[in-house]
Amino acid sequence: MSTKKKIGLYGGSFDPVHLGHLLVAQAACEEMGLERLFFIPAAQSPFKPGMAPTPAAERLRLLRLALAGKSNYEIDEQEIARGGVSYTIDTVRNYVGRFGDAELYYLIGADHVSSLHKWRESEELARLLKFIVIPRPGQPEAVFPGEFRGHSLQGFPLGVSASQIRERVRMGLSIDNLVAPAVAEAIRNYKLYL
Numbered sequence: 001m002s003t004k005k006k007i008g009l010y011g012g013s014f015d016p017v018h019l020g021h022l023l024v025a026q027a028a029c030e031e032m033g034l035e036r037l038f039f040i041p042a043a044q045s046p047f048k049p050g051m052a053p054t055p056a057a058e059r060l061r062l063l064r065l066a067l068a069g070k071s072n073y074e075i076d077e078q079e080i081a082r083g084g085v086s087y088t089i090d091t092v093r094n095y096v097g098r099f100g101d102a103e104l105y106y107l108i109g110a111d112h113v114s115s116l117h118k119w120r121e122s123e124e125l126a127r128l129l130k131f132i133v134i135p136r137p138g139q140p141e142a143v144f145p146g147e148f149r150g151h152s153l154q155g156f157p158l159g160v161s162a163s164q165i166r167e168r169v170r171m172g173l174s175i176d177n178l179v180a181p182a183v184a185e186a187i188r189n190y191k192l193y194l
């Protein structure tokens with residue numbers, strides 16, 4: 001069995017961070033024994049080109065509230081700092097430089113598995129890390145394409161998405177129990193997603 005440190009990278013738009021994300025993180029840490037998990041908010045996800053995300057400062061504010069007090073979770077702002085479209089290979093190269101002796105895992109929801117081969121420099125990405133896939137309701141069981149290596153977790157499949165939360169706020173519906181209480185309060189106070 002490998003004794004290398006296991007480090008998890010969790011990239012996403014987090015617009016806003018919701019309980020689905022937090023359960024993904026929990027399942028990955030428990031089932032894979034990750035020592036550290038970095039939440040990495042994207043400046044702009046490559047596969048959401050037509051969608052201007054909420055300003056990074058607001059998404060970061062919500063992430064900080066959601067993760068407050070969870071010491072094994074960290075927020076990495078490198079993609080926000082780089083700006084432009086956030087390609088995972090650039091971020092992963094940064095982690096290889098910082099944690100060359102660790103095993104790197106990248107967390108994705110099951111909705112991303114079938115298009116992994118379309119990610120930038122996908123062969124190099126597949127060489128540098130393994131993927132952790134968390135089931136999402138409505139998505140088939142993950143089958144890794146080609147060269148990709150990874151683990152499919154049991155998780156706690158939860159039918160919550162950021163788009164559903166944005167839509168509920170626009171419609172004046174409650175988002176309590178879909179996001180952390182402090183996140184719901186901040187979304188109300190700062191009048192986000194109206």
Ligand SMILES: Nc1ncnc2c1ncn2[C@@H]1O[C@H](COP(=O)(O)OP(=O)(O)OP(=O)(O)O)[C@@H](O)[C@H]1O
Pocket residue numbers: 011012013014015020021024107108109110111112134135136157158159160161162163164
């Ligand atoms: N409920 C969930 N269960 C499992 N994985 C999830 C869930 N929600 C999000 N993810 C995964 O988390 C990562 C970041 O997701 P993202 O921030 O884009 O949220 P989203 O809910 O998918 O957003 P949107 O509804 O706007 O597409 C992606 O890999 C996505 O598949």
Ligand SMILES: O=C(O)c1ccc[n+]([C@@H]2O[C@H](COP(=O)([O-])O)[C@@H](O)[C@H]2O)c1
Pocket residue numbers: 010011012013014040041042044045046047048086087088089118119120
């Ligand atoms: O690098 C790529 O080509 C690539 C293609 C699609 C998605 N990603 C990353 O995957 C993460 C989840 O994407 P999304 O669209 O669900 O927010 C986010 O950090 C994106 O930058 C990365």
